[in-house]
Amino acid sequence: MAVIVVVDDEAKIRQLVRAYLEREGHTVIDAATAAAAVELAGAADLMILDLGLPDRSGQEVAREVRRGADLPIIMLTARAGEAERIAGLRLGADDYVTKxxxxxxxxxxxxxxxxxxxGDAAAAELTSYGEGVLRIDTARREVNVDDRPVALTRSEFDLLTALAARPGRVWSRRELTSRVRGERDGDAAERAIDAHVKNLRRKLGDPPAAARLVATVAGVGYKLGLDRDD
Structure with missing residues (x-):
């Protein structure tokens, strides 16, 4: 199942879409503004994006999101004309739905x-980092460090794969909370991320090496400290 960000300034639409998607087993994060959409994009597997947002256009959001990641986007709009649909698809939308x-x-x-x-994700199910130091098999949900299998909880594995999705990219606690727990904010949820990081480091190996692997960026969050192998 996927983590899906639903972006629409109408609360009723967000609630309706959330109900249907959660019924299918997806985790849903909602946003009412372009700024929130951009912030949450890194935590998502797919974005449902309304083009008529109050602070910036959905087209601008799509351009910015696509500069940072190849995130699938389904656009929502009240405009049903062919020109609008073509414009949306040219921006990189994967599909287009009219209201x-x-x-x-x-x-x-x-x-x-x-x-x-x-298909693209399946080709990258087994990925290594740091010249084979870390290997993650997302299909089997298996992790190896220096050829040593590491048993992780579901939350620890989801946290590690979120960091590994873009090595070197700094993830805020809020973003990681959304990715791991499907929640948007809350001090308790963000403290839980710190606890997961502590447990993850303990399982990955000796403290200096593990702290470099899952690195802290003071005042911001965490990042994976290894490069992805070619």
């Missing part, structure tokens, strides 16, 4: 986009 829409159809389109993008 009013059927929630069931939207869920089906989400499933179709996730299936189409799964």
């Amino acid at each position: 009013p829409f059927s929630p069931g159809e939207l869920v089906a389109r989400v499933a179709a986009v996730l299936r189409r993008t799964a």
Whole structure:
């Protein structure tokens, strides 16, 4: 199942889409503004993006998100014209849905986009970092450090794979909370991320090496300290 960011300034639409997607087992994070959408993009597997946002246009959000990651995007708009659809697809949207829409159809389109993008993910199921120091098999949910298997909890594994998705990129606690727990904020949830990091480092190896592998960036969050192997 996927982590999906639903971006729309209408609360009723966000709630409706959330209900249908969660029924399918997805984790849903919602946002009402362009700024929030950009902030949460790094924690998502797919974004449902309304083009009519109050602070910036959805087109601008799509451009910025696509500069940072190849995140699948389904665009929502009240404009049904061919020109608008073509413009959205040229911006890199994976699909385009006009309002009013059927929630069931939207869920089906989400499933179709996730299936189409799964091919690239499958090719990268087994990934190594730091010249083989760290190896992650996402299909089997297995982790090896220096050829030593490491048993992780679900939250620890999800945290590590979130960091490994973009090595060197600094993730805030809020972003990691969204990715690991499906929650957007809250001091308790963010403190839980610190606890997961502590446990993860303990399992990965001796303190100096583990602290370099899952590195702290003071005042910001955490990053994976190894480069992805070619």
